[in-house]
Amino acid sequence: EEKEKDTNSESLVTNFSNIYASDLLPTRNSEELTDQFLLEVVDILLNYIKKTYDEKSKVLDFHHPHQLLEGLEGFSLELHDQPEPLEQILVDCRDTLKYGVKTGHPRYFNQLSSGLDIVGLAGEWLTATANTNMFTYEIAPLFIVMEEILLKKMYEMVGWKETEADGIFSPGGTISNLYSVLVARYKRFPEIKTKGMQALPHIAMFVSEHSHYSVKKAAAVLGIGTDNVITVKCDERGKMIPSDLEAKILQAKSQEHIPLYVSATAGTTVYGAFDPLDNIADICEKYGLWMHVDAAWGGGLLMSRKHSFKLNGIERANSVTWNPHKLMGVPLQCSAFLVCEKGLLQACNQMCAGYLFQPDKQYDTTYDTGDKTIQCGRHVDVFKLWLMWKAKGTRGFEILINKTLELAEYLYKKLNSRENFQLVFDAEPELTNVCFWYIPPSLRRIPNGPEREKLLHQVAPKIKVRMIEEGTTMVSYQPHGDKVNFFRMVFSNPATRKLDVDFLLEEIERLGKDL
Amino acid sequence: EEKEKDTNSESLVTNFSNIYASDLLPTRNSEELTDQFLLEVVDILLNYIKKTYDEKSKVLDFHHPHQLLEGLEGFSLELHDQPEPLEQILVDCRDTLKYGVKTGHPRYFNQLSSGLDIVGLAGEWLTATANTNMFTYEIAPLFIVMEEILLKKMYEMVGWKETEADGIFSPGGTISNLYSVLVARYKRFPEIKTKGMQALPHIAMFVSEHSHYSVKKAAAVLGIGTDNVITVKCDERGKMIPSDLEAKILQAKSQEHIPLYVSATAGTTVYGAFDPLDNIADICEKYGLWMHVDAAWGGGLLMSRKHSFKLNGIERANSVTWNPHKLMGVPLQCSAFLVCEKGLLQACNQMCAGYLFQPDKQYDTTYDTGDKTIQCGRHVDVFKLWLMWKAKGTRGFEILINKTLELAEYLYKKLNSRENFQLVFDAEPELTNVCFWYIPPSLRRIPNGPEREKLLHQVAPKIKVRMIEEGTTMVSYQPHGDKVNFFRMVFSNPATRKLDVDFLLEEIERLGKDL
Structure with a gap:
């Protein structure tokens, strides 16, 4: 029987060498062939998934751009006039995965997003198959309703009444943060939509020095200008200092600028710090500023009864970014953008295009939510989250999130006990970020000072190069403020275990001890 | 053997009633279970694909939002604290597809995007499985290089030199059009980035009355204001009138406004018209305006040696939007945004975030293209296109596109020969749009005039209601300018055949003849 199977699969492969995309559906009588081709693809994907979760497999097999462009072992990226047979397409799929990065690998720690949730993946496969667009209820009825249900859960967790809240899923946290500036400006100056910035007084926005660059980017895009984004100081832990915020607001007012907007961060990108939301809310109320909370990273803690207190005060925000x-x-x-005022998104963004948002439809056209957005077509980003929520329940997310925070604490304790590692700031992690330097033996002999700083600055990049070339693990590094390059460890992958944390430290040491 | 199979699949279903998401990977020794679950999902998707391509199946099974919210036949959309077993998740997947819209159905004509390409779908499944992010080469090496290769092919087809062109894939045509205004403004006034619109003179933008609403939306978002978007008149066919463009530019100048930007359309949303690009380019050169071509819809014709002449002059544009x-x-x-100046996107948008775009990497960091964008994280939208291009070749796209244009011509001729249908404008289709009214017998007795117009305005919406309720086909309608509601037929689905066109006309007549 095993033999027979082999023969079958071989004959299948042979078949695809003479089969082309034009032989698949919608070509008549190609149902079986279409099934076979897609099942071959799925077989490749299932093998990849198993490798992803196997900590003994490599996280990546690094090559330089010019190597990929030249073609690796016959893997040509060039596009031609003539079609390739489906057998080649299957080989290309295998090669694409082979030379990529396994972002679900238990030892991939490079970004805030990692892991490969199986139910979420199933949701995304279905979304791709449904291949529809979020602009109207007409063509995405279930997905539009699922978005509403998800947003309601999120308002509830933020602490807003469903009757006053509104929101939309957007292509990433940076666009969600852009929405926050857009609606804050429109709320105060509705004439902006028709007259533009020239009808407005000189406005000022405030962010902390540890905030994400997206708020500045929004100021550049929206025609406000990055000079009008005032940086507020942080304490050693990376939290915005409320008294400095107030001082900066007063300074702006003294220059006849109109303080409009503050973005507080709930989970900063590098330190994982939570700004003191209640104190910031007090100041926003006092001076009439729009309070946005960028909880792109830390918002998940709202799912955890143990950790959600870290976002106390978020219920006082005017808007929130939260990236599931x-x-x-x-x-x-x-990524979700939430705003505590019904109708504002619609008023700010709607253009009432007649070809899309016909008012004379038979259903409740408030469900045609596309006119709330700065997009026209919008990818269905909600189904995978809805399906995961069904499959895990709120408690399932809580368990996963609590576990990642336990790993951060474990790493923090490990680092504290090892003399060749040094924490960037000595405080228990509030989120899963842990920032540290590896100090190679050669550096331990050098006294603190510019010479040591200069050498230390080169350590993390050098280790990272080796790490990528060996493909054993991936972790991010960066300088920050007056701190030279340090590693930023983050956990968000449910596949990661304590032994992977141990491995990371051993590996950094192995790769860096001769530096 | 057939019997055994049944038993197997039954025992599989029974199994999932006690299995939860937490039993799948990364849980140890769950490889087989994970495979089984995903294969069950794929089985549901393969069945859906077959139904999609079966013209005898319904395009949709319409329900109102409140019906979906109340729960249909036990399909509850509510989310809970506790998890649901995977058996329920599989049922939810089936139900989600059941109550959705089959956008790949041969008789789904509702939007400019339709069809379900099998290789493209496989590409999207792989993209979901790779689950990475386009911000850096580090974590998306192949996808970044594939984007470069695709963009080069697109520059070439537009008629630009690869050495001078640049571009990026964005979340939809509206965002691509926003990029065009953003870089046009930055090119002329680089101080916009830091100083904002208040440092700029009063600028004016120009679009035709048939252009897509996204350019106005961009003006609202970017702080330019919709009042500063000047509407240029179109001829009866929906093409921008160059002499009116010139007159409007001169008028703006006489008001001390700075004419900055024109968006010409290659394939308008409703009429499928091509603006006279060469004439518009002449005017842009004469007055020093940025010329953008919104070829979101019509750009595909560049793949066709027979039809690409309709975009003559696009090579003179400063930027182009093209939605594959x-x-x-x-x-x-x-969706691709293309710009004929290297480095401009980067200069306009970059923020040089240290945590993401480390300059001290081992590879050529010009491949860290994320800082060119207005996003931070960016979905991988290129792989499916790259894979389709490999599988079809340029010629394969050409064949499909030529076929959709033949269908439009077929419909145009059919309409011309039937007295109960009336064309909105009597000209051979240049793209796949065909606009027409259905005139029910009761209306044919009423003379032209306001009373008839009022009644005719209600015909298309009423037919659409019945069409959606019966679920047999879907086509869009809208009013436009002084024209009352008419049907806009578009073809972009390779599954559609002439008999489906015949069906549409018969169906409109069947549903509307008693009106």
């Missing part, structure tokens, strides 16, 4: 594709492990992308 | 997810049938979303 980060801490909650939803496949990329899945 | 429309005429080329790539799964949603896939």
